[in-house]
Amino acid sequence: MVHRSIEHELNISREIVPSRLDHAVAELLPQYSRALIQQWIKQGALLVNRKSAKASLKLVGGEKILIKVTIDDVTSAQPERIPIDVVFEDEHLIVVNKPAGLVVHPGAGNTSGTLMNALLNYDHDLKAVPRAGIIHRLDKNTSGLLIIARDIESQFKLARDLESRIIKRIYTALVYKAPPYRAGEIDLALGRHPKERKKMAVKVDGKPAKTHYNLTEKFQSHSLLECELDTGRTHQIRVHMQALGTPIVGDIEYGGQYRRSKSDGQELEKMLRAFSRQALHARKLSLNHPKNGRNLSFTAPIPEDFKSLLEAMREAN
Secondary structure, three states: OOEEEEEEEEEOOHHHOOEEHHHHHHHHOOOOOHHHHHHHHHHOOEEEOOEOOOOOOEEOOOOEEEEEEEEEOOOOOOOOOOOOOEEEEOOOEEEEEEOOOOOOOOEOOEOOOOHHHHHHHHOHHHHHOHHHHEOOOOOOOOEEEEEEEOOHHHHHHHHHHHHOOOOEEEEEEEEEOOOOOOEEEEEOOEEEOOOOOOOEEEOOOOEOOEEEEEEEEEOOOEEEEEEEEOOOOOOHHHHHHHHHOOOEOOOHHHOOOOOOOOOOHHHHHHHHHHOOOOOEEEEEEEEEOOOOOOEEEEEOOOOHHHHHHHHHHHHHO
């Protein structure tokens, strides 16, 4: 078993508070699971202003976090022969195009058959990297580009770039109706839904969340948008689109169930009713290479199911 000594110093900004200690550190260091961070807190390996603390400590901003710990290989998921679409790879990172329907991490109800299992089969050395090197997430039914680091140093650098918004992520979304402006910004804080804990909601006391959108194509009853994340909260684009009054087609959790329109036509109506996932695709990604700093940009084509729906919509309109 490989043992690795790691050390992190973090300054808690007011942008991520109010938040529990374990939640804040997990957000700042996404390469480590919250369970592992909670373990460090219990062990006294994670200090707040040089003192031990509880995972439930409410941070107010300005705190200094120090982590000194020795860890073992931390990825316990098993390799599985699942095909993956590799867009780019070198010795430090991999960029993949995730299909809709594939869960990123194992979890409750999804202990196998995930992207992580596929990555461990593709590169067995990822077992030594927290979360098999996965830097960020996409929902199960969202398709598109994801970054994977092949070593802990690259993972930490990419995670910091993600937090500081150096990494740019642009999504294509098909929504109902049209936004109020051709281009705009949605700046609404998000938090857990008060009743449905698996969902997110706009909350005054939530964490800051900002999405930029551009209208790229207008149909009779729908719009094609390009959405760029300024932050990366769970379900951010989906919740923001619902709040704007333009829910994403197929996103039944956030108001995107089928809505009849006179302009749809029989064939388009049939396709819209049958579209069983959110019409959201992480299409563009740009980042600085974690070792040489070179800027890299990638584009993933719109998946066939999404593409067919757009073609039918253009024909009907």
